[in-house]
Amino acid sequence: MRKQSDSIINELNLESERKKVKSNKNKKRKNAYKGSENDRSLLKNILLTLGCYTGCFIFMEMVLHILCSIPVTFAGTVGRILMSMVPGFLITILSGLTNNKRLNKWICFGILEAFSILYLVTYFTDNSFTVFMNLKTLLSGAEDVMTDFSDRLFVLATQGFPCILFFHVPAILHVIFAGRVIDYNKKKLKPQLISLASGVVVYFVVMLMYSLIPSTKEVYTTTYEYDGAIRNLGFLAGLDLDTRYSIFGNPYDDMVVLNNDAPKVDYGMYEDDVLVADAGDEGAQAHMSAGVEDVLGEGGNSQEDGGVDETQNGTSDEEEPEIEEPKEVVYGYNVMAIDYDSLIDKEKDSTAKNALSFINSLVPGHKNQYTGLFEGKNLILITAEAFSKEVIDEERTPTLYRLANKGIVFEDYYQPAWGGSTSTGEFSVLMGTIPVDGVSSIKKTIGHNLYFTIENRLNDMNYFTRGYHNNTYSYYGRDKTHTNFGYEKWIGYGNGMEEGVKKVWPESDLEMMEFTVPQYIDQQPFSIYYMTVSGHCLYNWGGNKMSAKNKEAVQDMDASATIKAYHAANLELEYAMEYLVNSLEEAGIADDTVIVLTADHYPYGLSESTTWGNDKDYLAELYGYKANTNPTRDHSALIIWSGCLEDMEPIVISEPTYSLDIQPTLLNLFGVKYDSRLMIGRDVFSDLEPLVIWNDYDWMTDRGYYEAGSGKFTPFDEEDEVDKDYITEIKNIVKGKMTVSKAALRCDFYEKVLEGWSLRPTQQEDTKEGTGAQEEVDTQERVDVQEEADVQEEVDE
Numbered sequence: 174m175r176k177q178s179d180s181i182i183n184e185l186n187l188e189s190e191r192k193k194v195k196s197n198k199n200k201k202r203k204n205a206y207k208g209s210e211n212d213r214s215l216l217k218n219i220l221l222t223l224g225c226y227t228g229c230f231i232f233m234e235m236v237l238h239i240l241c242s243i244p245v246t247f248a249g250t251v252g253r254i255l256m257s258m259v260p261g262f263l264i265t266i267l268s269g270l271t272n273n274k275r276l277n278k279w280i281c282f283g284i285l286e287a288f289s290i291l292y293l294v295t296y297f298t299d300n301s302f303t304v305f306m307n308l309k310t311l312l313s314g315a316e317d318v319m320t321d322f323s324d325r326l327f328v329l330a331t332q333g334f335p336c337i338l339f340f341h342v343p344a345i346l347h348v349i350f351a352g353r354v355i356d357y358n359k360k361k362l363k364p365q366l367i368s369l370a371s372g373v374v375v376y377f378v379v380m381l382m383y384s385l386i387p388s389t390k391e392v393y394t395t396t397y398e399y400d401g402a403i404r405n406l407g408f409l410a411g412l413d414l415d416t417r418y419s420i421f422g423n424p425y426d427d428m429v430v431l432n433n434d435a436p437k438v439d440y441g442m443y444e445d446d447v448l449v450a451d452a453g454d455e456g457a458q459a460h461m462s463a464g465v466e467d468v469l470g471e472g473g474n475s476q477e478d479g480g481v482d483e484t485q486n487g488t489s490d491e492e493e494p495e496i497e498e499p500k501e502v503v504y505g506y507n508v509m510a511i512d513y514d515s516l517i518d519k520e521k522d523s524t525a526k527n528a529l530s531f532i533n534s535l536v537p538g539h540k541n542q543y544t545g546l547f548e549g550k551n552l553i554l555i556t557a558e559a560f561s562k563e564v565i566d567e568e569r570t571p572t573l574y575r576l577a578n579k580g581i582v583f584e585d586y587y588q589p590a591w592g593g594s595t596s597t598g599e600f601s602v603l604m605g606t607i608p609v610d611g612v613s614s615i616k617k618t619i620g621h622n623l624y625f626t627i628e629n630r631l632n633d634m635n636y637f638t639r640g641y642h643n644n645t646y647s648y649y650g651r652d653k654t655h656t657n658f659g660y661e662k663w664i665g666y667g668n669g670m671e672e673g674v675k676k677v678w679p680e681s682d683l684e685m686m687e688f689t690v691p692q693y694i695d696q697q698p699f700s701i702y703y704m705t706v707s708g709h710c711l712y713n714w715g716g717n718k719m720s721a722k723n724k725e726a727v728q729d730m731d732a733s734a735t736i737k738a739y740h741a742a743n744l745e746l747e748y749a750m751e752y753l754v755n756s757l758e759e760a761g762i763a764d765d766t767v768i769v770l771t772a773d774h775y776p777y778g779l780s781e782s783t784t785w786g787n788d789k790d791y792l793a794e795l796y797g798y799k800a801n802t803n804p805t806r807d808h809s810a811l812i813i814w815s816g817c818l819e820d821m822e823p824i825v826i827s828e829p830t831y832s833l834d835i836q837p838t839l840l841n842l843f844g845v846k847y848d849s850r851l852m853i854g855r856d857v858f859s860d861l862e863p864l865v866i867w868n869d870y871d872w873m874t875d876r877g878y879y880e881a882g883s884g885k886f887t888p889f890d891e892e893d894e895v896d897k898d899y900i901t902e903i904k905n906i907v908k909g910k911m912t913v914s915k916a917a918l919r920c921d922f923y924e925k926v927l928e929g930w931s932l933r934p935t936q937q938e939d940t941k942e943g944t945g946a947q948e949e950v951d952t953q954e955r956v957d958v959q960e961e962a963d964v965q966e967e968v969d970e
Contacts, residue, residue: 218356219364221354221355225355226265227258228257229346230257230260230288230409233288233289233408234257234408235253236292236339237295237296240300241296241299241404244404248386249405249406249407252383252406253407253410256406256407256409256410257409260288260409262371262375264281264284268281268360269359269360269364281357282344285347289340289343291408292340293336293340295408296340297333297783300784301785304592304593305400306593307415308415309415310611333784336783383410388884391884392406392882396869396881397425398592398868398869399415399611400868401870401881422523426524429528429905429908430908430909431530431534502542504540504544506539506540507537507539507841508849509846509847511926511927513529513530516926522916525916525922527912527916528913528915528916531913533850534909536850537850538859539860541841541856541860544841544844545843545844547842547844548843548844550765551636551698551700551762552636552699552839553753553766553767554603554700554701555768555771556599556703556704556705556771556772556773557708557770557772557773558704558706558707559739559772559773560705560708560809562808563795564747565810569744572750572751573746573750573812575814576770577810577814578823579819579823580812580813580823581818581823581824582824582826583826584825585826585829585830586810586831587829587830588771588772588774588807589803589832590774590775590777590803591607593608593611593614594773595649595704595773596615597611597614597774598832601833603658604618604626605625605835606853606913606914606918607910607911608914609914609915614918615650618658618918619650619657621918621921621923622921622924623658623923624923625840625848625851625923626659627700627836627839627840628658628700629659630659630840631700632700636700638659638662639660639661639702640660640662640701640704641685642665642666642703642704643666643684644679644680645667646667652668658702660700670688673685673689677718678709679708679717681745682749683745683748686703686752686753697765704773705746707745708739708742708776709742710776710777711785712736712778720739722741723744723745727740732794733794735779735791736794739776739778750768753768758816763815763816764815764816765816767813767814767842769813769814771810771832772809775807775809776795779794804873828857828875829865830865831854833852833854833866837855838854838857838858841858841859851913851926853910866907872904876899877893879904
């Protein structure tokens with residue numbers, strides 16, 4: 174009985190154990206199912222969060238794309254979508270960062286709102302200037318813009334409200350729906366790491382795609398430029414590249430292709446301005462300025478004009494002179510004896526080293542019959558606000574018409590927009606290099622060696638120097654930059670100009686001229702600079718005092734009120750130039766004075782724009798066509814005039830030229846020693862090939878126009894079969910000149926090149942200790958023009 178009872182008990186215990194095991198298995202199954210369900214829920218939440226935030230960025234990218242009329246490309250569209258996933262993954266991670274759901278939600282909102290503002294600002298810069306500006310450029314000019322254009326901010330906040338609303342749609346939807354749709358609970362480490370890894374993978378896929386696809390490769394790598402990057406790759410890709418290159422530098426800056434096939438020239442054959450003749454080579458020696466007298470149509474004695482002295486050749490009045498064949502003038506190079514090989518060997522900065530290597534591979538330009546044409550003359554250099562070729566009219570602006578057609582005539586001149594506004598255009602005129610850092614470029618010259626600007630060279634030759642501006646004297650930091658450019662004093666509104674110019678908007682160019690000309694007209698030789706403002710937008714009768722002042726003079730024009738107001742504003746420049754020329758002629762120094770005038774940028778205030786209050790494209794009305802490319806938008810006018818040129822046939826330059834050609838051309842015309850290899854532009858009278866460069870790597874030669882974004886070259890002559898080698902060669906030159914421009918701003922490049930030179934012409938001689946130049950320069954530069962002429966005469970003899 175007992176055994177039977179034990180057996181029953183054992184069976185009951187076993188049954189109980191079986192039930193426990195079964196129960197545990199069931200619990201495990203339930204827990205496993207529950208865990209799986211939780212994992213699926215978590216995955217669903219992560220994907221939903223990623224999808225929502227990625228969609229927000231895709232939306233903002235497409236709104237920017239549409240509002241800025243950016244052409245649609247397959248690679249650009251795919252890239253924008255994929256790149257939008259990168260911040261999508263970032264915000265997804267942050268949505269589960271802490272235990273505080275509210276904090277997580279507002280962190281995500283803050284990031285989304287910050288990007289909404291960035292997209293909005295990016296749109297408005299393009300809407301205002303038809304160019305995208307990076308954050309560095311915007312922050313650099315922010316204080317000045319807030320001060321002088323605060324009224325435009327109100328316009329943007331009112332007329333631009335629909336655009337503001339568009340870019341804030343994602344942020345608004347986030348506030349309304351985010352907490353209901355997205356789970357902001359803290360996420361476990363594993364899914365967060367997976368999200369991070371996924372974002373990194375997508376980012377590198379986009380990088381790889383952009384760097385391999387032919388249509389985007391160059392924009393993403395070797396020809397990166399912020400505006401071009403946004404138009405071709407999208408805002409997020411442009412922001413990424415700009416941030417990376419600002420912090421770590423652009424690795425593609427080192428990829429400068431040298432012109433190793435260039436012929437090697439023995440510059441030592443040239444002693445300053447004269448070709449040294451080999452023994453027995455009769456007549457090979459010729460004075461570099463022999464052609465100047467021919468240009469001006471004047472005679473000269475034999476020792477001054479390269480002719481033959483009859484007495485030295487054994488002839489007399491009683492003897493019939495022998496008839497000699499005219500001797501060909503052989504001009505030297507515009508070079509300085511700089512040992513680039515030594516500089517390259519010791520240079521450690523990669524940008525400077527590449528710039529030096531590129532320069533060393535170039536062939537310099539020759540001097541020519543116009544070298545020294547303006548030697549010793551006064552110079553008045555003018556950057557005219559929003560000036561354009563269309564302003565010049567024989568009846569309406571007779572003085573500007575006279576200056577543009579009675580001196581050196583430029584038939585195909587351009588002033589690139591440079592990715593900025595007045596500051597970048599002014600920089601290109603005064604500095605002669607590409608403003609690769611936008612508005613901040615001009616401020617970066619403070620403290621740099623700017624030896625090769627014509628302003629500094631004339632200042633070094635004891636010219637009386639002044640710079641004038643009829644608006645705020647410190648705007649864009651001009652009170653610091655322009656004295657470094659070579660002007661002893663910089664005077665604007667706030668440090669002297671207010672004594673002669675009324676405070677209105679915009680201020681009068683005529684009043685500035687009337688106030689300042691008496692300050693220097695008796696101080697010869699002088700080098701004067703003007704930055705005008707009368708031509709500034711907006712162009713209307715109510716807010717623009719210069720337009721209102723000259724309204725009656727344009728009422729007979731067949732044009733819209735906006736175009737009439739633009740011409741009326743620029744009439745103030747005409748009246749200023751009339752006063753200036755009359756003053757020079759009355760003082761009897763018009764023949765001894767050179768006037769150079771060009772624009773800072775195209776009149777962007779006429780573009781269809783919310784910023785400028787234009788509901789149509791008035792720029793197209795001014796031009797007579799829609800300006801949808803760099804050349805059609807940036808064509809402009811350059812005036813180089815002197816009274817001494819008026820009685821001769823105009824000197825016509827039909828090849829493409831641009832603002833960077835001004836500096837080397839003036840250096841050559843004033844007979845100032847410089848190294849043409851260091852210049853970005855060219856002396857337009859030299860034998861160097863014409864080349865116009867835009868900061869987005871577009872370029873133009875006398876054979877055609879190349880668009881870097883599309884890689885398309887359009888020849889001017891349809892029958893001109895331009896081969897790929899030619900295009901590649903010019904692209905390499907453009908890349909090299911960009912590198913030199915970067916070096917000029919980022920590492921005080923000219924100080925490195927000229928280290929040890931005695932730069933002042935008042936010294937007994939220019940010397941260079943150690944590497945970098947010859948130990949003794951053959952001909953010293955004198956302050957006094959006559960002393961300099963005597964030195965040249967000794968060289969000739």
